[in-house]
Amino acid sequence: MRTVALAVTEGMLHFELSVAYEVFGSDLTHLVDPWYDFAVHGPGAVRVGRFRLEPDHGLDRLPYADTVIVPGWADVDVAPPAELVDAVRAAHEAGARVASLCTGAFVLAAAGLLDGRRATTHWAHTQVLAARHPRVEVDPDVLYVDNGTVLTSAGKAAAMxxxxxxxxxxxxxxxxxxxxxxxxxxPHRAGGQAQFVTAPVPAQDDHPLTALLPWAVERLDRPLTVEDLARRARMSSRNLGRHFRAATGTTPLQWLLTQRIRRAQELLEATDDSVEAIATATGMGTATTLRRHFNRTVGVPPDTYRRTFRARSRPDESVLDSLTPPGA
Known part of the structure; x- marks a missing residue:
């Protein structure tokens, strides 16, 4: 997935467009070399909010991209331009991975790419999307949906x-x-997380979970319990549960399980450790337990995940070795 094309026309939302540009268009060759070959594709000079944007290529070149990003569509009451819809459809038919950000899902739906698929968009527009495109299985409660070659996200922060x-x-x-x-x-918010929760890592220095979450992540190899977390946070288990629900949208145990799965994925990607060793390192106890939770959460067994990941073009191992694990 080397080349990334940002498909733009008049009427796009500038925030989602900027998010895609920041992630894929920045020079991050110090992490992975080469990084993405990023370009803006459009029918000509377009106005996005108060900004005038000059595309690098026309929409006719979208089918040559590996990944096509469609930013948010400002006015969902107006049908997206036919030339944009046709170009996005042609890119997908040519084998491109197509992802929409926020209301960009309306463009994918108009192109027929969401028919028979689960999809999401900004919560304020999910009913409109479902009514206009009844063949789309609209999920209003998630941050993003990954269908393999077709992906959709909810609004704003979910685009990131x-x-x-x-x-x-x-x-x-x-x-x-x-x-x-x-x-x-x-560093990671699962796509299935609800749209109506605050950031999973509290920003306030004095928040009771600010110090607790990194502490727990550093001890994933241990059999932590809710009581252990509550004792560390110096609060009751019930009070801890309330703080977790407000900050992460989930329970302490589910949060711990998610962190263990994330760590298992990192170890499967970056090491040759056995599944048994990874189960121990992530606090799962046994390979059987890891396989059960991993398969249920990720959708494939750990061994399959490792083979699939390593079949892709991977960054240089020296780069991976230089990176520190996430704090939360």
């Missing part, structure tokens, strides 16, 4: 989540986490 998810698919979790740290955003 999906872009980082794409980086992770292409270059691994260590690189994606480093990009996230550079942008000062959470």
């Amino acid at each position: 989540d999906l872009c980082l998810h794409l980086v992770r698919l292409d270059h691994g979790s260590a690189v994606a986490n480093t990009v996230a740290r550079r942008l000062v955003v959470p």
